[in-house]
Amino acid sequence: MSSYVKYSEYYDLIYQDKDYEAECDFIELVFKKYSREPVKSVLDVGCGTGGHAIPLMKRGYSVTGIDVSATMLEKAKHRAAASGVTLDVYRKDIRSFNLKREFGACIEMFAVMDYLTETSDLQKALKNIRQHLREGSLFLFDFWNGLAVLRILPEVRVRTFEEKGIKLTRIVRPELDAINHICRINYDLLVKGTGKALEEVKETHTIRFYFPQEIRHHLEECGFKLLKFCPFPDLEGKADENTWSVAAIAKATGGGR
Template sequence: MELMVFKEELADVYDLIYQDKNYEIECDFVEEIFRKYSEKPISTLLDAGCGTGGHAIPLAKRNYNVVGSDISEMIIEKAKEKSKNIANLEFRVMDLRDFRLHEKFDACIAMFAVMGYITKNSDVVKALNNIRRHLKPNGIFIFDVWNGLAVMRTLPEQRIKEIENDKVRILRVAIPNLRAFDHICEVNYKLIVLNKKEGTFNEVNEKHVVRFYFPQELKYYLESAGFEVLKICPFLDLNGNVDENVWNITAITRIVEQEK
């Protein structure tokens, strides 16, 4: 199974496509979780599936020592370009399922539904076990995914989005295909990119295959991999409750100490 990698054409406009994401507020949420659930101050942080550094860069600016990882070389190059003068941040091309580092971290985050792009059961197990191996005792792991309760209640619909800046204008059409039995939604994206200066069009087609999780299913995977589930809550709402109306959910976990 190949994890989804952004095409070269999309790597160039990744940040423009997701310009409406408020990464600072999401980093506030991460820090709120650290304060409430970590038994020790967080210093070292792994940002798994970091994209172009939307979370890694502001967290490094908040004085965390951050390693950002992504499976896409082109996306990592973009992240490096954006963070040249930040000493406590580095980016590496890595696969969540089998990366090996000679260091362990106080915490790991996997934001923007990164775990949803790991769709095969055996690969979910591999990724969780691998992340656990790279966390220090009592290390915290935080990630968000699509909530299966909400996906099945409010079926995904076709969406159209227009984005532009002074260089390009983009029309993006998202056409979902729900594979309910497999807990997967295939989202077929068609992007038409207009280069304003040259007056040329470029069409890009890409498929995102995203897995959604039901809360008890998620809890089983995590506990089987050696994590204690501290909280499953709505994304950006630490005090909220998860039900069929909440599309994005956050799992807050901690390593279970092994008996000696």
């Protein structure tokens, strides 16, 4: 699993235009439509810098976050404090963490699941998440849809971001390994700050794209029942072979404990 090493330092700048509030609207719609009782406590797996956790806390939810990146978690705590909330975060591996408590729902957003490239790791994570949920609790996550990845194909992308005197150009060069359902994403960041020399950051993130029925199978094997696939973040939409990012909505069943 990637810990975002150097990339994490510039994470919030790169994703400054990501509409976390709209995604939290989607999360709340899922809670209200599919939860058998009001959701109060939320486990945010792969919480990053708190992009979803903080807005959810401001909406009245109790949120606990875990992530493998210490840098991300420090940013999450600072952002939470600046927003007037206290966010409980832990540096944990999603395959083996144990918080010794249960939650009303679990979210795992922004393709965190795709960083589990081995089937055994995916099942460890799913079983572990199940242990932190009460029977009937919801589990919501999004993933790269293999049908769309192979149909549309990843492509080279270049984009420039600017904020507070920093200019960052990100070049994304994907390498597709179709037979193994893997995409290696090569990031090249060129960073120029006021009065500073040009900094170049290179990182490779290896992710796995999954197919919907594959996800259904693993959920059922690990104590969940799939409730719905939909485009992320469009609860009423219909996911198909052109939907790159698919949301899976599942509930914890009695078979996973």
